[in-house]
Amino acid sequence: MGKIVDIDWGKLGFSYIKTDYRYISYWKDGKWDEGTLTQDNTLHISEGSTALHYGQQCFEGLKAYRTKEGKIQLFRPDRNAVRMQESCRRLLMPEIPVDKFIDACIQVVKANEAYVPPYGSGATLYLRPFLIGVGDNVGVKPASEYIFSVFCTPVGPYFKGGMKPVNFCVSDYDRAAPHGTGAAKVGGNYAGSLLPHELAVKRGFADCIYLDPATHTKIEEVGAANFFGITKDNKFVTPKSPSILPSITKYSLLHVAKNYMGMEVEERDVYIDKLDEFAEAGACGTAAVITPIGGIEYKGKLHVFYSETEVGPVTKKLYDTLVGIQFGDIEAPEGWIVEVK
Numbered sequence: 273m274g275k276i277v278d279i280d281w282g283k284l285g286f287s288y289i290k291t292d293y294r295y296i297s298y299w300k301d302g303k304w305d306e307g308t309l310t311q312d313n314t315l316h317i318s319e320g321s322t323a324l325h326y327g328q329q330c331f332e333g334l335k336a337y338r339t340k341e342g343k344i345q346l347f348r349p350d351r352n353a354v355r356m357q358e359s360c361r362r363l364l365m366p367e368i369p370v371d372k373f374i375d376a377c378i379q380v381v382k383a384n385e386a387y388v389p390p391y392g393s394g395a396t397l398y399l400r401p402f403l404i405g406v407g408d409n410v411g412v413k414p415a416s417e418y419i420f421s422v423f424c425t426p427v428g429p430y431f432k433g434g435m436k437p438v439n440f441c442v443s444d445y446d447r448a449a450p451h452g453t454g455a456a457k458v459g460g461n462y463a464g465s466l467l468p469h470e471l472a473v474k475r476g477f478a479d480c481i482y483l484d485p486a487t488h489t490k491i492e493e494v495g496a497a498n499f500f501g502i503t504k505d506n507k508f509v510t511p512k513s514p515s516i517l518p519s520i521t522k523y524s525l526l527h528v529a530k531n532y533m534g535m536e537v538e539e540r541d542v543y544i545d546k547l548d549e550f551a552e553a554g555a556c557g558t559a560a561v562i563t564p565i566g567g568i569e570y571k572g573k574l575h576v577f578y579s580e581t582e583v584g585p586v587t588k589k590l591y592d593t594l595v596g597i598q599f600g601d602i603e604a605p606e607g608w609i610v611e612v613k
């Protein structure tokens with residue numbers, strides 16, 4: 273095992289720290305080049321780049337984990353690769369082959385091995401693959417050239433001093449249109465969420481809940497995370513909709529609930545006026561794994577699930593099991609772990 277840089281891992285948040293190397297590959301004349309590692313963390317692109325004007329870009333987020341034995345591993349990077357291909361198809365961008373995507377992630381982790389936090393710190397190395405349309409252009413059309421890049425930054429444990437439930441309010445804004453880009457991981461969805469997020473925070477909430485854009489009756493997303501609830505008869509329930517971003521954490525929790533915890537699982541509509549069916553609720557995504565939901569404010573009333581201060585037992589067990597798998601303490605399902613060596 274190589275040297276690890278000297279960082280106060282416990283104090284680390286979710287912010288950009290420049291690491292030594294990033295991967296970059298160019299698409300020109302209809303094909304991707306070999307790709308290379310570079311120390312330059314800036315991009316020099318045409319002022320006409322479609323990524324700048326028309327939002328022709330997408331991104332991914334995944335983590336590298338250091339195990340008890342000091343090994344480094346990625347969690348389901350093939351799922352991120354496939355999801356990026358889906359985003360590319362939606363925005364008419366050239367797809368990155370799955371192998372090239374995983375190879376780029378491995379190269380970046382290896383080159384920045386010293387930044388992979390030690391086991392036990394709770395911190396991880398966050399990878400940010402992204403793909404942007406570049407080149408001289410001014411009209412609304414797909415770019416003629418593209419850049420695929422992967423950078424990384426160490427991030428701290430999301431919950432310092434243990435998991436804490438937080439409250440959410442319901443937004444009047446939509447994050448996606450009924451047949452829009454909600455299922456694609458594209459920057460435009462996020463630009464539109466900055467204002468509703470700020471309004472929620474100003475009112476004392478962690479973030480807002482987005483309802484389905486067509487009827488405003490069903491839960492779709494919790495800020496930039498997927499929703500799940502544990503029913504009073506112990507089923508794991510998560511919303512199903514074509515405008516929800518398909519969270520890899522959510523699909524992993526569905527598997528954990530079913531196969532590690534013996535629970536029944538359901539992907540179906542979750543109505544905002546039927547929150548009473550749940551004993552516990554949470555938001556899930558790569559950054560925090562699970563954020564327990566204390567309560568949801570809807571039409572001026574706060575609906576509290578398990579507790580505003582304590583994490584429910586099923587939520588805790590789901591979290592511990594999935595994190596155990598990610599850090600190599602619990603045996604993973606076939607194909608979920610890719611060792612970086």
Ligand SMILES: *Cc1c(COP(=O)(O)O)cnc(C)c1O
Pocket residue numbers: 333457493495496497498517518519520521522556557558559
């Ligand atoms: C990335 C993302 C998620 C979480 O997906 P994971 O694969 O679990 O990290 C959820 N919602 C939105 C809108 C996202 O962009």
